[in-house]
Amino acid sequence: MELGQKRYRSVAVALHWAIAILILSQIAGGLYMHNLPNSAAVKFDLYQLHKSFGLSIFGLTIIRLGWRLAHRPPALPGAMPGWQKLIARLTHWAFYALMVLTPLAGLAMVSASPLNVPTLWFGMVEIPHLPFFNGVADRAAVEDVFQEVHEYLAFSILFLFVLHVAAALKHGFVNRDGVLRSMAPRGAAVIGMLAIAVVLGLSALFYIQSDAPEGEISRNAGHNQNAAPVASPAKAEPDAAETVVSVTEPVGEPLAVLETDASSAETTSTAAPSPVWAVDYAASTLRFIGEESGEKFEGQFSDFAAQIGFDPNNLSASSISVEVRAASADSGNPFRDDTMKDREWFDVKKHESAQFRSSTIRKTGANSYEADGKLTIKDFSQDITLAFTLDIDGDSAHAAGGADLIRTDYGLGMGASWLESEKVALAVRVEFEINAVRAD
Ligand code: HEM
Numbered sequence: 001m002e003l004g005q006k007r008y009r010s011v012a013v014a015l016h017w018a019i020a021i022l023i024l025s026q027i028a029g030g031l032y033m034h035n036l037p038n039s040a041a042v043k044f045d046l047y048q049l050h051k052s053f054g055l056s057i058f059g060l061t062i063i064r065l066g067w068r069l070a071h072r073p074p075a076l077p078g079a080m081p082g083w084q085k086l087i088a089r090l091t092h093w094a095f096y097a098l099m100v101l102t103p104l105a106g107l108a109m110v111s112a113s114p115l116n117v118p119t120l121w122f123g124m125v126e127i128p129h130l131p132f133f134n135g136v137a138d139r140a141a142v143e144d145v146f147q148e149v150h151e152y153l154a155f156s157i158l159f160l161f162v163l164h165v166a167a168a169l170k171h172g173f174v175n176r177d178g179v180l181r182s183m184a185p186r187g188a189a190v191i192g193m194l195a196i197a198v199v200l201g202l203s204a205l206f207y208i209q210s211d212a213p214e215g216e217i218s219r220n221a222g223h224n225q226n227a228a229p230v231a232s233p234a235k236a237e238p239d240a241a242e243t244v245v246s247v248t249e250p251v252g253e254p255l256a257v258l259e260t261d262a263s264s265a266e267t268t269s270t271a272a273p274s275p276v277w278a279v280d281y282a283a284s285t286l287r288f289i290g291e292e293s294g295e296k297f298e299g300q301f302s303d304f305a306a307q308i309g310f311d312p313n314n315l316s317a318s319s320i321s322v323e324v325r326a327a328s329a330d331s332g333n334p335f336r337d338d339t340m341k342d343r344e345w346f347d348v349k350k351h352e353s354a355q356f357r358s359s360t361i362r363k364t365g366a367n368s369y370e371a372d373g374k375l376t377i378k379d380f381s382q383d384i385t386l387a388f389t390l391d392i393d394g395d396s397a398h399a400a401g402g403a404d405l406i407r408t409d410y411g412l413g414m415g416a417s418w419l420e421s422e423k424v425a426l427a428v429r430v431e432f433e434i435n436a437v438r439a440d
Helices: 010-035 043-070 082-112 139-175 189-210 215-225 262-268 336-341
Strands: 275-278 285-292 293-299 305-311 319-325 352-364 366-375 379-395 398-407 425-436
Touching: 010 043, 010 139, 010 189, 043 189, 043 336, 082 139, 275 352, 305 425, 352 379
Parallel strands: none
Antiparallel strands: 275 305, 275 425, 285 293, 285 425, 305 319, 319 352, 352 366, 366 379, 379 398, 398 425
């Protein structure tokens, strides 16, 4: 800069105020989201926005640092004592260090996390995670360390901020030496700040809007040519034409009563209806088994409703329909369970439940059977076969079995990082154990 320049240049002023506002919002937002319960539906999205704004702060800081190194700032007032000048310089460089290190510690935290939640800048650009943690045995412990570091660094920014504002106000209102005015936003600086606000505001809006169902279907369909988008399954009150089976109330809010659609009714119903079985939900389970980062995990859906009309001597009149509330998935890991609710996975805000409806049931052994049918998760419907054993003892029945699924056939975990099968295996096993009694 030229000798005697009294003001910071517009680029420095725009970046100074934009970064200051962003950092304060980022700290407030970080504390708010951290303290939300895991069950809060917005928590996942707030984390993604926090990561996106934090990386934007990092990018803007690098530009600002480059600008600062290439352009000398206005000289501090000659009347200022030497020790104050030294503290001012130290504070400014400490600010730069913290503005670089805080987002890097955040990135290290999410990179170390064994959950491998991908970092997409406002849902648009995937930011690679730091590679140093792949071979680490206890990644959760390393994640915890970086979480503490991230928090301390953020609080250090806050501490410096208080010192910085106090000094700036003293310059402006006690010394009246022009230091405060040298950073006042005017003209081109204001336009620069507005430009930053518009770019980040629109990007955040894009992230929030990308929740739109059409976008989700086309994104997922693009990844999976086999999965056929279908209309959302209807949840209607039963009428006389439907095969309605009463079920005991499952855990939590009751699921809507299933209807049997015309096509499955054609293939499964004959004049003589098969006996109806009422499921004992307290003694029945629906489990899923997957693999994440090479380790097996198991969970279960606590809320499902099954309608079973079954006669071993009249299989053509038998049918099985199951409706599963996706949000009831519980793998014992709150973060994973929260992630499963997100739009990349079960998208529970838009798709409350998954359905299985049998079309044909056949006997394969003395007490073993296979049920062909359609499994619908979100907007994806695939043919599957459930293999199970069935023991009927008077009015009680016990069935156990399952099926192997490929999660991407149902648009589950379609983000670029989730698609890497070594992180979350594509194969998922679903198993059930049902105890039921004759209800008619
Ligand atoms: C200058 C930029 C940033 C500031 C000032 C900032 C500030 C904060 C603050 C104050 C918290 C709450 C601390 C706590 O209570 O644990 C937080 C949490 C968090 N930050 Fe940042 N952050 C920044 C950038 C980033 C970046 C770039 C990432 C990741 C890419 C990130 C990831 C996270 C995560 C995952 C948490 C939640 C920790 C938890 O709840 O366990 N942050 N941040």
